[in-house]
Amino acid sequence: MPKVFKPVEISPDETAARKDYFDRHTPHIICDSVVKRGGRFCVKVRIGENYQHPDDADHYIKFIQLWNLETFVAEVQFAPGAQGGVPSNVEVDFYLTAKNTMYLSVLSACTKHGLWHSEEVKVSVTD
Amino acid sequence: MPKVFKPVEISPDETAARKDYFDRHTPHIICDSVVKRGGRFCVKVRIGENYQHPDDADHYIKFIQLWNLETFVAEVQFAPGAQGGVPSNVEVDFYLTAKNTMYLSVLSACTKHGLWHSEEVKVSVTD
Amino acid sequence: MPKVFKPVEISPDETAARKDYFDRHTPHIICDSVVKRGGRFCVKVRIGENYQHPDDADHYIKFIQLWNLETFVAEVQFAPGAQGGVPSNVEVDFYLTAKNTMYLSVLSACTKHGLWHSEEVKVSVTD
Amino acid sequence: MPKVFKPVEISPDETAARKDYFDRHTPHIICDSVVKRGGRFCVKVRIGENYQHPDDADHYIKFIQLWNLETFVAEVQFAPGAQGGVPSNVEVDFYLTAKNTMYLSVLSACTKHGLWHSEEVKVSVTD
Numbered sequence: 001m002p003k004v005f006k007p008v009e010i011s012p013d014e015t016a017a018r019k020d021y022f023d024r025h026t027p028h029i030i031c032d033s034v035v036k037r038g039g040r041f042c043v044k045v046r047i048g049e050n051y052q053h054p055d056d057a058d059h060y061i062k063f064i065q066l067w068n069l070e071t072f073v074a075e076v077q078f079a080p081g082a083q084g085g086v087p088s089n090v091e092v093d094f095y096l097t098a099k100n101t102m103y104l105s106v107l108s109a110c111t112k113h114g115l116w117h118s119e120e121v122k123v124s125v126t127d
Numbered sequence: 128m129p130k131v132f133k134p135v136e137i138s139p140d141e142t143a144a145r146k147d148y149f150d151r152h153t154p155h156i157i158c159d160s161v162v163k164r165g166g167r168f169c170v171k172v173r174i175g176e177n178y179q180h181p182d183d184a185d186h187y188i189k190f191i192q193l194w195n196l197e198t199f200v201a202e203v204q205f206a207p208g209a210q211g212g213v214p215s216n217v218e219v220d221f222y223l224t225a226k227n228t229m230y231l232s233v234l235s236a237c238t239k240h241g242l243w244h245s246e247e248v249k250v251s252v253t254d
Numbered sequence: 255m256p257k258v259f260k261p262v263e264i265s266p267d268e269t270a271a272r273k274d275y276f277d278r279h280t281p282h283i284i285c286d287s288v289v290k291r292g293g294r295f296c297v298k299v300r301i302g303e304n305y306q307h308p309d310d311a312d313h314y315i316k317f318i319q320l321w322n323l324e325t326f327v328a329e330v331q332f333a334p335g336a337q338g339g340v341p342s343n344v345e346v347d348f349y350l351t352a353k354n355t356m357y358l359s360v361l362s363a364c365t366k367h368g369l370w371h372s373e374e375v376k377v378s379v380t381d
Numbered sequence: 382m383p384k385v386f387k388p389v390e391i392s393p394d395e396t397a398a399r400k401d402y403f404d405r406h407t408p409h410i411i412c413d414s415v416v417k418r419g420g421r422f423c424v425k426v427r428i429g430e431n432y433q434h435p436d437d438a439d440h441y442i443k444f445i446q447l448w449n450l451e452t453f454v455a456e457v458q459f460a461p462g463a464q465g466g467v468p469s470n471v472e473v474d475f476y477l478t479a480k481n482t483m484y485l486s487v488l489s490a491c492t493k494h495g496l497w498h499s500e501e502v503k504v505s506v507t508d
Contacts, residue, residue, distance in 0.1 A: 002194045002234065004131050040469065057311030057334060062199050067129045070241040072189050076457045076473070079365060080311060080334060084478025088421065092457070093474035097465030107129065107242070111333060114197040115234070167342065184438030184461060203330045203346070206492060207438060207461060211351030215294065219330070220347035224338025238460060256448045256488065258385050316453050321383045324495040326443050361383065361496070368451040369488070 002114035004107075024051035027064060027106040027118040034124045035098040043094045045106050045118070052087035053110070055080065061090045062109040068102045080111075098125045129241035131234075151178035154191060154233040154245040161251045162225040170221045172233050172245075179214035180237070182207065188217045189236040195229045207238075225252045256368035258361075278305035281318060281360040281372040288378045289352040297348045299360050299372075306341035307364070309334065315344040316363040322356045334365075352379045383495035385488075405432035408445060408487040408499040415505045416479040424475045426487050426499075433468035434491070436461065442471040443490040449483045461492075479506045 005025065015022050030044040045064050047053060053061055057080045065075040076092045083090060096102075102125075106118035132152065142149050157171040172191050174180060180188055184207045192202040203219045210217060223229075229252075233245035259279065269276050284298040299318050301307060307315055311334045319329040330346045337344060350356075356379075360372035386406065396403050411425040426445050428434060434442055438461045446456040457473045464471060477483075483506075487499035 002197050002199075002232065038465075038467075040472075062333065067241075070129050070237075070239055071462075072129075072236055072238050072460045074457060074459045074463045076455060076475075077331065078455045079316065079453050081452075082455045082477070084419075084480045086419075086478055088478060091421075091476040094457075095472040096463070097467055097469060099465045105129065109199055110197075111199045112197055165338075165340075167345075189460065198335075199333050201330060201332045201336045203328060203348075204458065205328045206326050206443065208325075209328045209350070211292075211353045213292075213351055215351060218294075218349040221330075222345040223336070224340055224342060226338045256451050256453075256486065321495075324383050324491075324493055326383075326490055326492045359383065363453055364451075365453045366451055368448075 002109075004115045004117065006117040020051045021113075024048040024053045025108075025110055025113060025116045027108040027116055029104055029106055029118050029121045031104070031121065031123060033122065034126055037098055037125045037127050039098050040095055041098060041123075043096060043104060045092050045094070045108075047090045047108060049089075052089055054087050055083035055085050057081070059110070059112045062111045064090070064092055065107045066094055067105050067107065073104075098123070101125050129236075131242045131244065133244040147178045148240075151175040151180045152235075152237055152240060152243045154235040154243055156231055156233055156245050156248045158231070158248065158250060160249065161253055164225055164252045164254050166225050167222055168225060168250075170223060170231060172219050172221070172235075174217045174235060176216075179216055181214050182210035182212050184208070186237070186239045189238050191217070191219055192234045193221055194232050194234065200231075225250070228252050256363075258369045258371065260371040274305045275367075278302040278307045279362075279364055279367060279370045281362040281370055283358055283360055283372050283375045285358070285375065285377060287376065288380055291352055291379045291381050293352050294349055295352060295377075297350060297358060299346050299348070299362075301344045301362060303343075306343055308341050309337035309339050311335070313364070313366045316365045318344070318346055319361045320348055321359050321361065327358075352377070355379050383490075385496045385498065387498040401432045402494075405429040405434045406489075406491055406494060406497045408489040408497060410485055410487055410499050410502045412485070412502065412504060414503065415507055418479055418506045418508050420479050421476055422479060422504075424477060424485060426473050426475070426489075428471045428489055430470075433470055435468050436464035436466050438462070440491070440493045443492045445471070445473055446488045447475055448486050448488065454485075479504070482506050 035041045060080045066073040102123040105120045162168045193200040229250040232247045289295045320327040356377040359374045416422045447454040483504040486501045
């Protein structure tokens, strides 16, 4: 069964011991925390901070899913080689329309190391 | 953050209390437990046993992913209305080639109620 | 731009000249031509008849999409290696609920040789 | 069979007669035409220019696929409601690593009106 890694559940000890492994698989959400109702805003997702993930035929980032609580929003799928076959911080920008306060999170998949949750990001909507 | 439900982690009490909820979301793998090396075999996935899942525009089965341990194999994506807009046990048959012993599992998504793991199924390969 | 191949547009001469190329990429729909309203029925899709398609890291069947006229129904996505890394006739079974007469067709993608249409198949619905 | 619309094949007359229909479905690629070998660069895709596409449960932009000639690169999939349920110019930014000169194009799908090609964009790679 593919493991589902959640950063909030990984102990500091464990993270320190396998720093590169956790870093290069963990997705991060970068977006404004307050947006205007009805406005369009960008949600950038980037995988890894200090370490890059390979893009080999049998080991690559397969997808990045964007969720709002329990609601599926969008996902991007990559072919192997989509990152040029070299290590990188896989990245994608989604664009959403603000309706109500959102609690965004990401689930991404490495073809070899299972599923990885981001932290949850609250996006408040103001009038 | 979308919840990830695993049948092995759900207590009998909890399952009994919300029987229809758990039943209609849980994916099941139906396939031979022993296959001949190099042969093609069918892996049927069906969601729910005694209860059916709606197929409404804002509440439907979005995808069914097939994994072999930590390795992504294949997935099917459905548009809302793909099940005719009526409740059903969503179903798909994948076909695989047997190389080595596999530990298959499924992760499926309801657009409203998050992610659901199947039990893991061992498929032994013989010569 | 990825080419979009349609069997109905390929001349017999061309097909004869590159028989294996066209055969191994062309998707076929196999299903009942008449179904009972409200009933579930199986739509098998198979790629190729007499020739098999490779499953190499840089050359494999990426997806199979099922359409009803201009309406997207479902699709299956494969990872490279999903067919065991050996040539095969990639296959999947979808299950649909019959509501009204359908005109099903498939669009499939080879990661190296673009997009391929099946012939269109009419499925009549009776009461 | 889903129609496959290509802007280069649509006559000016036809485009003028149904300006909003063609505009709101046609995907556009926005990116640098020259990039440094080994560098990361952004490929923005936007659907429509002067007209926006609905985001209704039975009529929305389903996916945007990025191709390099006949090679599949990446795709984004949207749930209905991903654009807040209001008309918009659906947009996504992909990030690629420059290796060799690319000929990028996009194939996008409306759940009701079939498949739409962008124009092809050449991205030259320099040392």
